[in-house]
Amino acid sequence: MENVLILNGTKFMGSRVLFNEVTMREIKNVYLGLPFDFVEKVYWIDDEFRTNALSHEEGGFDIVVEYHTGEIFGYNRVKIPAKYVEAIFYAKFLKLKQLPTPAKHDFLKSKVSKIFARKHGDEKKYGVQRFKEVWNSGNPTQNITEALKN
Numbered sequence: 001m002e003n004v005l006i007l008n009g010t011k012f013m014g015s016r017v018l019f020n021e022v023t024m025r026e027i028k029n030v031y032l033g034l035p036f037d038f039v040e041k042v043y044w045i046d047d048e049f050r051t052n053a054l055s056h057e058e059g060g061f062d063i064v065v066e067y068h069t070g071e072i073f074g075y076n077r078v079k080i081p082a083k084y085v086e087a088i089f090y091a092k093f094l095k096l097k098q099l100p101t102p103a104k105h106d107f108l109k110s111k112v113s114k115i116f117a118r119k120h121g122d123e124k125k126y127g128v129q130r131f132k133e134v135w136n137s138g139n140p141t142q143n144i145t146e147a148l149k150n
Contacts, residue, residue, distance in 0.1 A: 033118065034064060038072060043072065044075075054079045055078065058077060060078050062074065062077075063075045064116040066113045066114045066116075067112055075088070085148055089112075093111060105144075108137075108144055114135065115136075115144065116132065118132065
């Protein structure tokens with residue numbers, strides 16, 4: 001799977017792209033608050049895969065989900081983070097729907113490593129808000145959807 005970054009209408013692919021100084025500054029703003037190694041690992045989901053009309057409007061939250069497999073996915077313009085992430089997990093892990101509620105938390109902890117989020121109103125101002133780690137599988141009691149509601 002190729003890493004793709006679309007920044008101000010320009011598509012950057014993986015580590016094969018040579019970045020000029022201005023572009024590198026913009027990329028640092030896009031990933032502000034995330035671990036440094038995420039720059040080449042986050043796969044941002046393209047608009048064509050977004051089914052909710054609200055996901056095509058500016059504003060809301062950016063969410064980055066790191067899985068224990070090493071996959072890292074980014075979702076931008078998310079309006080209701082808890083519901084959005086829940087929908088992602090139900091689509092990715094079909095088994096999740098069949099589990100009783102208490103077992104869902106343990107199942108997700110075994111699959112998801114960390115979740116980062118930030119809120120912003122204008123995509124052109126990525127440098128204003130930093131990502132914050134909102135959930136970590138190392139926290140034994142924290143529920144993912146509750147963490148995303150705060």
